[in-house]
Amino acid sequence: MNMNFSYNFPAIKGVQASKDFYTVICPLRLIPKIFLFDEEEIPAEHRAQRLMNKSRIPEITNYILENPKDYVFSSLTASVDGEMSFHPYSEEFKDIGRLTISLDSKFLINDGQHRRAAIEEALKISPELGDESISVVFFHDRGLLRSQQLFADLNRHAVNTTSSIGILYEHRDQLALVTKNLITEVPLLERYTDKEKVSLSKNSPKLFALNHIFNTNCRLLGKKKGELISDQEKQYIKEFWEIFCDSILEWGLVLKKEMSPRELRATSIAAHGVFLEAVGIVGYSLFSKYPTQWKSYLKQLSNIDWSRDNKSDWLGRAYGPTGRINKTNETVQLTANLIKVKLGLSLTDYELQMETRFMEGNRVGA
Template sequence: MMAEYEYAFPAIRGVQAGRVFFVSMCPLKLLPKIFVWDDDDLPPELRAQRTLNKGRIPEMARYLESNPTSYTFSAITASLDATVRFVPHSGGVHGAATGVLRIPMDGRFIINDGQHRRAAIEQALKARPELGDETIAVVFFIDKGLERCQQMFADLNRHAVRASKSIGVLYDHRDPLAALTREVVATSPVFKGFVETEATSLSKESRRLFTLSAIYGAHRSLFDSVTDVAPKAQTRLALTFWGIVDDQIPEWGDVRARRMRSPEVRADFIHTHGIVLAALGRIGNSLLLADQNPDTWRKTLGKLHDLDWARSNTGLWEGRAMIGGRVSKALNNVLLTTAAIRIHLGLPLPIEEQRAEDALRKEHRL
């Protein structure tokens, strides 16, 4: 009896790799009802998708709820295990591009790409049911059997490349901290012209000194728990903070004055790396929370001038900023690097940095 009932989707018919596929639209309110997720309890070899990462759903749902007039969700790709009918609008069978795709209600829908979008939409609709009549694009492939579905998942993800953190900061116009970072990079003499805005790492011969993602991470630490400062004031504080730091690290100015080359500075010193910028951000945060007047920071930060940032200073940086001679970005290394700088500046250590410092001293019996 179920075969007598059908879903009818307005669709565009196409051909890819010799196989017919269809592109259609699905109302958001119908998405959770048609594309039911029930594969989590199956072993991986019997599924056509990876296990749903439920930790990703709340953030995606909040994005949709918070931006009901400007959100963007890409198409969902699904396989159909069913005998479908495509009724072209022209009435002909061959060569038709647009028409109605009729799918038996007992057909099986398998999401090849977009299961987290589907789950986020389902959750967001509980808070914003008015979004239910909006639509999302769906690409349907006719598939018989599980083997091709699994191969489709592998193929769809084979060449997927996550956008770098730097370009995410560059293009994010919702995040106030990203906007602050872009403005600081564009206007500060310290950074202007010396920041890589696309990649999160620098090539060996790059003339840049810093990455946008590293500066963003430092700003996130700098303004952590700072809630009583207006955005423009935050920008001014950031500009002043980096100006004071820059005065204490002569190699940064030497690069701008072309007395040194960026690759040489990055190869010989650690102070352009993200771990040190993050550490400086943490220290700046302590100073900012204690006093928002930058003039009170100068004496403390002035001691940075006497700190030996050279990679060859392994007695200080190995095991902290470096592991086996290579700079490490691990959280524990950030804590240890920050602790070393704080000790040099004569500042007290927060609890988590003190614990990391104690563990390091115990391990090396310092």
């Protein structure tokens, strides 16, 4: 190998399955140059597993640009088809040295192509990021014959964190912070919110999942994760939940330990995410149209029958013919529609259209 035509990296050598691999620190400015990504040039047998979801790239790019002082990335993992050699710095430390890779080698990312693309976009806007670095794990793979199996093995045991855990560990997003603060301030939520799970088992001692409260707040303000929240909106969320919790009589029974969460979950829709998010939609309408009267409307929730036995109201909306709770955007909206009607609120044109389709479907199925 001609040393004048090669990449040289300080590296640490490791061994897995009797095969060497190398971890290097690579300046961000080199990432787009080393790891070219042209799907047309990647063989089909590799390309199929690596089609990028391009909608993810702006999100990751913005994460870098908006958090220049505390962003963090895990290592990229890549296969190398080409000449490689490792040169230890000393006899005493044989696993620390310099990794040399020929310039005509082919690199194929096994894990991290979205990060690579986001880094490239971020560098276009903030070139100074080029002096920062990321760790890269290289596997020598002649002909890229192992790349498919590497991809499969790297993702086989990957377990995504739940959305509740993501909210719990989020310290930048305003809506996540407001939601977590809310839970500490409202006794019912503090005691009966599961901060890890996204859905609760029938025997869970909790009433709510953190992600359900977060999603309800999104609907309550008509906002998405990452959007700014005004002080007025923060105050509205707090006051809304305080009145909301006092207006659901069954929740009060749970708080007094006169009813268990398990019993409430089995007998009422008021212990399920479809209900929470539906009330969030109603709350958004109240906040928008009745800024001075919304509290009196919200308190009327105490007059509504939330029991599963109330099939004339909730069958086909909050749950299906088998009695199973079914939370989709459609069922959340249909549940919200009926709550609005019961509170004496008008429906939007879109909501009226949904009601028409719902009624027509019920007539056909009758």
